[in-house]
Every structure is written in C-alpha cells, then in structure tokens.
Amino acid sequence: SQKIEQNSEALNIQEGKTATLTCNYTNYSPAYLQWYRQDPGRGPVFLLLIRENEKEKRKERLKVTFDTTLKQSLFHITASQPADSATYLCATHVSGGSYIPTFGRGTSLIVHP
Amino acid sequence: DGGITQSPKYLFRKEGQNVTLSCEQNLNHDAMYWYRQDPGQGLRLIYYSQIVNDFQKGDIAEGYSVSREKKESFPLTVTSAQKNPTAFYLCASTTATAPQHFGDGTRLSIL
Numbered sequence: 001s002q003k004i005e006q007n008s009e010a011l012n013i014q015e016g017k018t019a020t021l022t023c024n025y026t027n028y029s030p031a032y033l034q035w036y037r038q039d040p041g042r043g044p045v046f047l048l049l050i051r052e053n054e055k056e057k058r059k060e061r062l063k064v065t066f067d068t069t070l071k072q073s074l075f076h077i078t079a080s081q082p083a084d085s086a087t088y089l090c091a092t093h094v095s096g097g098s099y100i101p102t103f104g105r106g107t108s109l110i111v112h113p
Numbered sequence: 114d115g116g117i118t119q120s121p122k123y124l125f126r127k128e129g130q131n132v133t134l135s136c137e138q139n140l141n142h143d144a145m146y147w148y149r150q151d152p153g154q155g156l157r158l159i160y161y162s163q164i165v166n167d168f169q170k171g172d173i174a175e176g177y178s179v180s181r182e183k184k185e186s187f188p189l190t191v192t193s194a195q196k197n198p199t200a201f202y203l204c205a206s207t208t209a210t211a212p213q214h215f216g217d218g219t220r221l222s223i224l
Contacts, residue, residue: 004155032210036212041217041218042217043117043119043203043205043216043217043218044156044215046212046213046214093210099163099209099210100158100161100171103156104155105153
C-alpha cells in the first residue's frame with residue numbers, strides 16, 4: 001500500500017538557520033508532491049508543488065526538492081524566523097484516476113528567537 | 114475573497130445524537146472533501162465528491178454521511194454510529210489537479 005512518512009519528532013532550530021524537513025514515500029511513484037503549512041487550530045495552507053520531472057522548486061525563502069530515486073522530498077526554509085513555526089505536511093498524488101492526495105502526518109517546526 | 118467556510122468552529126455531541134458540520138465554498142470548485150485529523154495523525158479521508166449529486170466513500174466513512182445537492186455545499190453528518198467522533202474535521206475543495214484549499218476546521222467533542 002502507498003505509504004508516506006514524515007519525521008514525527010519536532011524540529012527545533014535557531015532563528016536565521018535553514019530548516020530542512022523530510023518526506024519519504026514507499027511502494028508507489030507519485031506524479032507530484034505538495035507541501036502545506038498548518039497552524040494550530042487552522043486548516044492547512046498550500047505552499048509549493050513539485051512534479052516528478054522537476055528536481056527543485058523555489059518560492060521566496062522556500063525550496064523543495066524531489067528525488068525519485070531516493071523516493072524523497074526535502075523542504076527547506078532559509079533564514080528561518082519564529083513566524084515560520086508551524087506543522088508542515090507533505091502530500092503526494094499519483095497520476096490518473098480521482099484526485100485523492102495521500103497526506104503525511106506532518107512535522108512540527110519550532111524556530112527559536 | 115474566495116474561500117471555504119466551515120461552521121461551527123466548535124461542536125459538542127451528546128450520546129446518541131447526530132450532528133452536522135457545514136462546509137461552503139465560493140471558489141467554484143467541482144471537488145470537495147472531508148478529512149478527519151487526530152493528534153499526531155495525518156489527514157484521513159472520510160468522503161469526497163467530484164460533482165454535484167455524487168460522492169464516494171473514503172478510508173474511514175463508517176459512521177458518517179454526506180450530501181452534495183449544490184456545488185458550493187458539502188455538509189458532513191456525524192451519526193451516533195460513529196463511536197469515537199472526537200477529532201478535528203477539515204473540509205477541502207479543489208479543481209482538476211490543483212492543490213487543495215482547506216477550511217479552518219470544526220473541532221468536535223463528546224459531552
């Protein structure tokens with residue numbers, strides 16, 4: 001069965017450093033992968049989408065990579081700020097059929113001032 | 114501004130009671146979804162609908178029901194058959210293969 005894994009332990013970093021979050025998947029090949037941010041008591045908000053034929057995608061301080069050989073995506077936040085503290089979810093989607101993404105459990109990021 | 118509105122934000126259910134969670138979108142999206150989120154868990158799909166008057170069961174549909182009479186509305190009923198309803202419920206919508214837009218959720222608790 002399709003499986004998607006994110007580090008369940010919170011990531012604690014100092015302000016100004018680069019945060020790197022990992023999303024691993026097994027038993028399938030997603031056509032694309034998405035990253036969302038979720039704040040406590042709120043719904044997830046879409047951040048970035050990367051397709052299987054793309055190696056890297058950037059948006060301001062955010063960067064996503066997609067390694068289909070390692071079956072892994074990395075999500076980077078450069079020059080992190082306390083306001084970046086949130087839970088980050090990755091979601092994968094396979095091509096064809098209904099659009100039903102598979103979500104990871106999310107990784108909590110805490111940026112200390 | 115376009116978006117998804119979920120109501121109420123907090124809801125309490127008594128034993129043996131059915132409750133309905135509202136989800137309305139003005140994004141003109143065809144597809145709508147209901148997810149359940151428990152602490153430390155990923156989003157689990159309850160029901161989804163790709164067009165009006167049609168919906169499909171997700172991974173954890175037992176104890177829940179939905180309707181899709183209008184494009185903009187996708188209410189979820191948590192029935193008394195759902196023995197562990199306490200959770201954070203999220204509604205989402207999308208068009209084609211675009212990313213999902215989420216509401217701000219309803220937190221359901223048992224009295």
